[in-house]
Structures are given as C-alpha cells and as structure tokens.
Amino acid sequence: xxxxxxxxxTASIVSVTDRVTRVRLNAPATAVHFLGDxxxxxxxxxxxxxxxxxxxxxxxxxxxxxxxxxxxxxxxxVGGDDGKLVSVDAKSNIETxxxxxxxxxxxxVALHADGTVAWSAGKTxxxxxxxxxxxSFDAPSTVGGLAFAPKGIRLAIAHYNGVTLWFPNMGAxxxxxxxKGSHLGVTFSADNRFLVTSMHEAxxxxxxxxxxxxxxxxxxPARVRSMSWSAGGKFLATSxxxxxxxxxxxxxDGPMGKEPGMLAPLQAKATVxxxxxxxxxxxxxxxDGTILMVRIEDGAEILVRRNAGEPVAALxxxxxxxxxxxATEDGDAGLLTL
Amino acid sequence: xxEAAANKIPVTVLTGYLGAGKTTLLNRILSENHGKKYAxxxxxxxxIGIDNDLIVGADEEVFEMNNGCVCCTVRGDLVRIIxxxxxxxxxxxxxxxxxxxxxxxxPVAQTFFVDEDVREKTALDAVVTxxxxxxxxxxxxxxxxxxxxxxxxxxxxxxxxxxVTAPELAEVEAxxxxxxxxxxLHKTQRAQxxxxxxxxxxxxxxxxxxxxxxxxxxxxxxxxEHCHDENCTNEHHHHGHDHHHHGHDHGHGHAHGLKHYHDExxxxxxxxxxxxxxxxxxxxxxQDLVAKDGEKILRSKGxxxxxxxxxxxxxxxxxxxxEGDHQRKWRNDEKRESRVVFIGRELPEQxxxxxxxxxxx
Numbered sequence: 001x002x003x004x005x006x007x008x009x010t011a012s013i014v015s016v017t018d019r020v021t022r023v024r025l026n027a028p029a030t031a032v033h034f035l036g037d038x039x040x041x042x043x044x045x046x047x048x049x050x051x052x053x054x055x056x057x058x059x060x061x062x063x064x065x066x067x068x069x070x071x072x073x074x075x076x077x078v079g080g081d082d083g084k085l086v087s088v089d090a091k092s093n094i095e096t097x098x099x100x101x102x103x104x105x106x107x108x109v110a111l112h113a114d115g116t117v118a119w120s121a122g123k124t125x126x127x128x129x130x131x132x133x134x135x136s137f138d139a140p141s142t143v144g145g146l147a148f149a150p151k152g153i154r155l156a157i158a159h160y161n162g163v164t165l166w167f168p169n170m171g172a173x174x175x176x177x178x179x180k181g182s183h184l185g186v187t188f189s190a191d192n193r194f195l196v197t198s199m200h201e202a203x204x205x206x207x208x209x210x211x212x213x214x215x216x217x218x219x220x221p222a223r224v225r226s227m228s229w230s231a232g233g234k235f236l237a238t239s240x241x242x243x244x245x246x247x248x249x250x251x252x253d254g255p256m257g258k259e260p261g262m263l264a265p266l267q268a269k270a271t272v273x274x275x276x277x278x279x280x281x282x283x284x285x286x287x288d289g290t291i292l293m294v295r296i297e298d299g300a301e302i303l304v305r306r307n308a309g310e311p312v313a314a315l316x317x318x319x320x321x322x323x324x325x326x327a328t329e330d331g332d333a334g335l336l337t338l
Numbered sequence: 339x340x341e342a343a344a345n346k347i348p349v350t351v352l353t354g355y356l357g358a359g360k361t362t363l364l365n366r367i368l369s370e371n372h373g374k375k376y377a378x379x380x381x382x383x384x385x386i387g388i389d390n391d392l393i394v395g396a397d398e399e400v401f402e403m404n405n406g407c408v409c410c411t412v413r414g415d416l417v418r419i420i421x422x423x424x425x426x427x428x429x430x431x432x433x434x435x436x437x438x439x440x441x442x443x444x445p446v447a448q449t450f451f452v453d454e455d456v457r458e459k460t461a462l463d464a465v466v467t468x469x470x471x472x473x474x475x476x477x478x479x480x481x482x483x484x485x486x487x488x489x490x491x492x493x494x495x496x497x498x499x500x501x502v503t504a505p506e507l508a509e510v511e512a513x514x515x516x517x518x519x520x521x522x523l524h525k526t527q528r529a530q531x532x533x534x535x536x537x538x539x540x541x542x543x544x545x546x547x548x549x550x551x552x553x554x555x556x557x558x559x560x561x562x563e564h565c566h567d568e569n570c571t572n573e574h575h576h577h578g579h580d581h582h583h584h585g586h587d588h589g590h591g592h593a594h595g596l597k598h599y600h601d602e603x604x605x606x607x608x609x610x611x612x613x614x615x616x617x618x619x620x621x622x623x624x625q626d627l628v629a630k631d632g633e634k635i636l637r638s639k640g641x642x643x644x645x646x647x648x649x650x651x652x653x654x655x656x657x658x659x660x661e662g663d664h665q666r667k668w669r670n671d672e673k674r675e676s677r678v679v680f681i682g683r684e685l686p687e688q689x690x691x692x693x694x695x696x697x698x699x
Binding site: 030044045064065066067081104105107122123141142144160180181182199200201203222223 | 394395397399401402403404412414415417418422423425426427429453454455
C-alpha cells in the first residue's frame with residue numbers, strides 16, 4: 001500500500017488524523033461494513049446509517065435492538081430483538097429475510113457468497129438457499145456464532161462444549177468438534193484448513209479440519225471479541241489484550257508451537273481489529289478510543305484517531321482497502337481515505 | 339451505593355418454587371406506578387401473561403467454567419441476553435430476572451461475579467425468593483431446589499399467608515429461619531409487598547454489607563443473641579440453645595413462640611470476635627476454605643477488623659467466588675467487631691470455627 005509511510009526516524013508517531021472525515025451519527029454504532037464505497041454503520045437499535053463523502057442517511061431496519069450484523073459486500077444483513085432478519089443493499093432496498101415465528105431474538109447471522117443466508121434464534125440455526133429453501137438444525141445449546149466455510153455449503157455452529165459442522169444440503173450427519181466450554185464466535189481460515197472459535201473465557205480454540213487436531217490459544221487478559229484474518233490468511237489478528245495478538249497460520253500446523261506476534265502495545269485494551277483486505281496491515285481500536293493502523297511486517301504504526309472518550313466499537317475496510325470506517329461506543333464516527 | 343455500582347443496571351433475581359407467586363409479584367412490580375422501566379427476563383416466554391415492553395425468554399443454560407471447578411457455573415443464556423439488552427441501554431432502568439421454580443440461584447449469581455461483560459454493565463441487586471406459606475414446609479422436605487432458594491435469598495416473600503393458620507405460619511417461618519436467618523422476611527397475601535422491600539436492595543453491594551445481623555422476626559426487637567456464655571466469641575443461630583439432632587421435625591418452644599428448628603442439611607453459621615484479625619492468616623484461610631468446601635457454602639459475608647488497619651474490610655462470596663474490599667474507616671462510636679457468616683449445606687462447623695479462631699491476631 002503506497003500510502004503507508006510511517007517515518008521510523010521521527011520520535012512521535014505519524015498521524016493521519018487530519019485525513020479523517022467525521023461522520024455525524026445520531027446513535028452509537030456497534031459495527032460497520034461497506035457496500036462499495038458507502039460505509040454502513042450498524043446502530044445498536046433500529047437503524048443502519050449510510051455514509052458516503054458528506055452524505056449521511058439513516059435507514060430503519062428494526063423495531064428494537066440490533067443484535068448481529070454481517071455483510072457479503074452486496075448487502076448488509078442485520079438481526080434484531082424484534083425476531084426479524086433484514087437485509088439492505090447499496091440502493092437502500094430493504095428485504096425481510098426471516099421473521100421468527102415465536103419472535104425470538106435473532107442472535108447470529110452469516111452470509112455465503114452464493115446468496116445462502118444463515119441465522120440463529122436460541123438453539124436453532126437456520127439456512128435458506130437462494131431458491132428460498134429453508135432448513136433448520138437444533139444445536140445442543142444456544143448458538144454462540146455462525147460461519148460459512150469458504151468452500152461448499154457448510155455451516156459452523158458454535159455452542160457450549162464445541163462446534164457443529166452442518167452440511168444443510170446433504171443428508172450426512174453433522175460433524176461435531178468437541179472442546180469444553182462456551183464457544184461464542186467462530187471463523188474459518190480462507191484456505192478452509194482451520195476453524196477457530198472465541199470462547200467465553202479469555203481464550204481461542206482452534207481445530208485443524210483435516211484431522212480435528214486441537215489448537216489452544218490462551219493467555220489473553222480479557223475475552224476475545226474481535227478476530228480478523230490478514231490478507232491471504234497468514235495471520236489471525238485478535239483483540240482482548242493490551243496489544244494485538246497475531247496467530248501465525250501460514251504453516252501446515254497453524255500456530256501450534258509458535259509464539260503469537262504482539263503488535264501495537266498500548267496502555268489500553270484492544271477492542272476491535274480489522275485487517276486490510278489486500279495488504280499485510282491492520283487497523284485496531286482500543287478501549288481508550290485510540291485507533292492505529294499497523295504494518296504486520298515490522299509493527300510500524302500510524303495514528304488514525306487520538307485517545308478520547310469511549311472504546312472503539314467498530315472498524316471496517318472497503319473491499320479495495322482505500323477507505324477505513326470507524327465508530328466508538330459514544331457514537332463518534334469517521335472515514336479515513338487512504 | 340458506591341459510585342461504580344451507581345452506573346450499573348441493577349438486576350433483581352426473582353426465584354421461588356412452582357406456584358409460590360413469582361409471576362404475581364412480577365406483575366405487581368411492573369404494574370405499580372413507580373415511573374421506572376424494567377427489562378424482564380422470564381423462563382417461559384409467551385406462556386404466562388406478563389405485560390411489559392421489554393421482555394425476553396431465557397433458556398436457563400448452566401455452563402461450567404473451564405477452570406476445573408464443578409460449582410463454578412454461570413448462566414450462559416444470561417451472558418448473551420444481558421449483552422443483547424445493553425444494545426437498548428437508556429430504554430430501561432433495571433432488570434428483573436424470573437427463574438423457573440426448579441432453578442438453582444447460584445449460577446445466576448455467579449454470572450454477575452465471573453462474567454467480565456455482565457459485571458461491567460450490571461450489578462446483582464438481590465435474590466428475592468417467593469415462598470408459599472402453605473406448601474413450603476413440605477417442599478423443604480422433598481425439593482432440594484426449594485431449600486436452595488431459601489438459603490440463597492436476600493429477601494424472602496412468604497406469600498399466601500391467608501391460607502394458613504397462625505401456628506402453621508409460625509412453623510413455616512421457623513423452618514425458613516433454621517435455614518436462613520439473615521434474609522429480610524415479609525409475610526404477604528397475593529404478593530402484596532412494598533416495592534422498596536424487594537427492589538434496589540443492594541444486597542450484593544459491598545458498600546452495603548453494613549449489618550449482617552440475623553433477622554429472626556420481622557420488626558421484632560427481641561434479643562438475637564442465643565449464646566448465653568459471656569465469653570463466647572461466636573454463635574450458631576440454630577444451635578444457640580442446647581439442642582440435639584433429633585431429626586427434621588424436632589423443635590422446641592421459645593420465649594417468643596417461634597420454634598427453633600434445625601435443618602439437617604442446610605445451616606447458617608455465624609462467627610464473631612472483638613479481637614482483631616490477622617489478614618495474613620484470614621485471607622489464606624478463607625480462600626482455602628472456599629476452595630475446599632465452596633461447593634457446600636452457598637453464600638458467605640463478612641465485616642472484618644484487621645489488626646493495625648483503621649478501615650473496615652468487607653467481603654462476600656457465592657460458593658468458591660469471593661470478592662472483598664476495604665470499605666471505610668471504622669467510626670469511633672462503633673464496636674470494632676469482626677463478623678463472618680456462612681450459609682450452606684453440611685457445613686464443617688467445627689473446622690470452620692477452629693480455623694476462624696486461628697486467624698485472630
């Protein structure tokens with residue numbers, strides 16, 4: 001990335017804070033995704049906010065709290081405590097993807113590249129194919145997280161004491177990866193070789209899918225809320241510590257027997273990480289409001305936002321990697337153009 | 339309330355055996371003209387008529403923590419629900435959590451100790467147990483859950499008193515007191531209790547562990563001390579009188595007409611001393627005690643006077659979990675007395691008493 005020019009000679013950190021455009025949100029955001037070059041801030045309640053250049057527009061998507069959100073780049077899907085799963089596209093077309101019959105909370109959502117959508121309410125995970133065919137699977141306990149495998153229609157369902165790998169289009173018995181404890185978030189590596197969960201305790205757990213070999217990733221002072229794969233999947237960058245913990249996944253054994261990288265140490269807890277889509281760079285937000293861009297190779301840092309106010313709640317890149325959007329818990333938001 | 343606690347959403351846990359009147363009490367709280375908004379977490383969503391804007395169904399999933407401690411359990415669903423409710427902060431002032439009649443209050447309470455996010459945003463206010471005056475005595479014999487709920491309670495609403503005679507009421511009250519002499523007890527019909535008696539109690543707020551005197555009789559100012567030996571440094575409330583184990587139903591008359599029962603498996607134990615405590619002995623002893631016997635100890639609380647320390651030290655615990663802090667300076671007009679209470683099942687009384695004695699500086 002041409003714009004990444006941290007001058008290592010200078011005593012103070014290089015800052016691009018003057019290149020950030022403020023986005024005036026009417027309410028705090030909990031996540032941000034991009035549809036093209038439009039940043040879509042997901043509010044804690046009711047609305048998503050579209051922001052492009054100086055234009056900011058609220059779009060009502062829920063009649064209550066928004067509990068989960070994801071995007072495939074074409075649409076943003078949001079689930080709420082009103083029992084609805086709704087998607088919105090770049091033209092602000094709103095589509096209700098699902099309404100829970102019992103008005104249960106929609107806790108998790110995942111989108112597959114082929115248009116298949118998955119969501120969960122309580123213990124039940126649902127998938128709907130692009131043709132509208134719907135199937136469900138009852139997990140042994142409340143679903144903590146959902147993720148589609150990068151290949152085929154295979155859904156990872158994180159729950160208490162493990163992860164179930166469900167193939168909704170096949171009659172095959174779901175595969176169960178067991179590990180004691182409550183699994184809350186789940187993600188596949190882009191090469192489909194590894195599956196990693198974030199746990200209720202301050203740890204990650206991973207499996208090498210070929211042989212279900214366990215990978216314990218511990219040592220965090222706090223729960224890992226945010227995981228992001230670096231471009232090409234060489235690293236998994238994670239929050240939960242006072243620096244960004246990067247687990248190396250390039251070799252066939254993943255991070256086993258290797259020390260994780262620890263970059264961008266601050267006197268604050270990393271709350272969100274978002275890897276650049278093309279280069280080995282990540283953005284990280286901290287509990288003191290600081291946002292940095294960091295080059296993985298040498299740990300060089302650029303300041304995006306100074307420490308102020310509440311923790312950083314959301315970070316997201318557009319697909320080209322030319323825009324970084326952020327939001328803090330108290331509703332301060334901005335767009336950085338690189 | 340401490341400053342930290344003031345910013346947190348208070349959570350009242352409403353428990354009680356099936357049919358005791360939990361839902362009646364819940365609806366009373368919600369319908370009263372208090373100007374407050376509550377988020378309500380219930381166990382059977384949609385099956386009972388509760389009129390409230392913010393209501394969510396819970397699954398009562400009890401998760402073991404991954405630390406090898408079997409009694410270290412949390413309510414996994416609660417972690418998720420509180421996280422979700424916090425998306426709507428500003429829309430409610432407090433949370434009321436109604437458990438099923440068969441629920442153990444411990445995992446609920448422990449969730450507020452263990453889970454970092456829950457702890458950051460909310461504070462457990464009190465465990466309120468609704469008990470059926472007519473049937474509680476029977477349930478205490480055949481339902482361990484009912485006994486747990488009584489033992490765990492900060493506030494007990496002894497409901498449906500109109501369905502029992504005065505002697506029957508005295509008997510059920512005595513049975514409750516045999517298990518838990520520390521909870522505030524209110525006798526009610528149709529769960530008619532003042533809201534201030536069940537809400538905003540701060541029972542888990544370390545700053546409000548001011549008095550841990552037993553409350554044998556509501557509004558009755560009789561002498562609580564059952565230890566007749568002037569030099570006695572501690573007491574055991576249901577053992578104060580010369581009392582032998584004759585089985586569940588043995589009781590004897592008391593000056594106030596309230597029988598004193600001994601519950602075979604659930605007791606409370608109170609220790610006290612006016613001599614200063616050595617913190618370097620007390621803390622390891624307490625930690626060791628809950629590590630070994632935490633499964634049996636449901637609740638623990640204490641106010642301590644440490645040697646050479648002008649601050650009161652307070653602690654509380656649920657099973658193996660403990661939290662404690664220096665609270666404030668001892669006042670000049672206040673007796674510097676250390677008091678520790680345990681409520682639990684088959685408590686190793688002798689060992690606890692001896693262990694405590696050894697922590698005296």
